[in-house]
Amino acid sequence: MNHEKHENQDAPQKLAVVSFLAGGYRCAVDAAQVRAQLPQDPDKPALPVEQLLGLEADLYGELGFHSTLLIKTGDDEVAVRVMDPVQLHELAQAAIHPLPGLIGACNQLTGLCALALVPQGLVLLVDLQLAIKSRNSHLAPALLHAENPV
Amino acid sequence: MSYAGSDLDKILSVRRQTGAEVIEVDEPTRKFVLFMLGEECFAIAGEQIREILPMGRIFFVPGCPATLEGVLNVRGDIVSVISLFALLEKTPPASTLEESILLGHAAGMQSGLRVGRVLDVLDLRESQIQAPHATLPDAMARMVCGICMHKEWPVSILDLNRLFEDYQRRL
Numbered sequence: 131m132n133h134e135k136h137e138n139q140d141a142p143q144k145l146a147v148v149s150f151l152a153g154g155y156r157c158a159v160d161a162a163q164v165r166a167q168l169p170q171d172p173d174k175p176a177l178p179v180e181q182l183l184g185l186e187a188d189l190y191g192e193l194g195f196h197s198t199l200l201i202k203t204g205d206d207e208v209a210v211r212v213m214d215p216v217q218l219h220e221l222a223q224a225a226i227h228p229l230p231g232l233i234g235a236c237n238q239l240t241g242l243c244a245l246a247l248v249p250q251g252l253v254l255l256v257d258l259q260l261a262i263k264s265r266n267s268h269l270a271p272a273l274l275h276a277e278n279p280v
Numbered sequence: 281m282s283y284a285g286s287d288l289d290k291i292l293s294v295r296r297q298t299g300a301e302v303i304e305v306d307e308p309t310r311k312f313v314l315f316m317l318g319e320e321c322f323a324i325a326g327e328q329i330r331e332i333l334p335m336g337r338i339f340f341v342p343g344c345p346a347t348l349e350g351v352l353n354v355r356g357d358i359v360s361v362i363s364l365f366a367l368l369e370k371t372p373p374a375s376t377l378e379e380s381i382l383l384g385h386a387a388g389m390q391s392g393l394r395v396g397r398v399l400d401v402l403d404l405r406e407s408q409i410q411a412p413h414a415t416l417p418d419a420m421a422r423m424v425c426g427i428c429m430h431k432e433w434p435v436s437i438l439d440l441n442r443l444f445e446d447y448q449r450r451l
Binding site: 153155185227230231232235237239251252254 | 341343357388389391448
């Protein structure tokens with residue numbers, strides 16, 4: 131009981147997040163994962179966040195404006211393309227909810243870690259570092275095979 | 281012709297006395313929440329239902345099975361919502377005013393269940409519940425654990441443990 135109380139007192143009252151659109155859904159990532167936001171550079175294509183999370187691309191969204199988020203991955207970074215508006219803001223602790231048990235058990239999205247309820251509706255809280263790591267772990271065997279074909 | 285005092289009468293008299301000597305023990309009853317799905321009646325054990333809520337705004341969560349419609353805000357907490365209409369292939373009513381959300385808990389999990397009109401809470405004895413028919417449609421076969429009658433209507437009793445276990449195994 132005392133240990134739980136101590137943990138609750140350590141938890142921040144607010145979480146700074148960077149919100150964006152992906153596949154037509156409101157998403158947000160812990161701001162601590164974001165190194166920078168840059169305008170989309172057609173000469174430097176970034177990884178679409180829909181592809182990273184396993185979301186279907188929003189056809190209307192392809193016509194909208196996009197930005198690039200540089201996501202920290204250790205000493206390196208990965209450029210991820212997201213749809214505007216991109217905003218840095220805070221979510222109150224009370225607005226953030228763990229994934230309900232059944233959703234956690236059967237959801238197919240990569241990196242979905244929590245949900246937030248805000249006046250505008252539902253926000254999908256995503257762990258982009260985890261999603262990138264998961265993607266790399268799936269790609270590594272394929273690359274290994276390409277380098278060492280049987 | 282008079283049958284009074286006949287052998288048959290004597291036998292029947294003895295048999296009736298034997299029947300009267302059977303001690304009736306009060307069979308324990310269980311509560312069941314009775315509700316509609318389409319044109320059919322269903323029930324879930326009362327101990328598996330925490331609360332009955334009015335229909336509210338369901339927020340869609342992508343990446344879930346089609347029968348898991350999203351989440352609902354229940355006094356500041358969010359709960360998942362499963363559509364029993366979709367799961368059991370029944371037609372939802374034309375208006376959401378005729379729908380309710382049952383807050384169910386089983387298999388260590390909790391979820392809202394989108395159903396039609398909640399009709400009643402019944403007290404049923406185990407002897408009133410029969411085994412489900414072997415000819416149930418596939419969508420219902422796994423979820424229905426018993427059948428009973430209520431006001432001459434058949435009621436299919438659902439087992440929430442099986443339902444939630446299937447979701448945990450990702451259906």
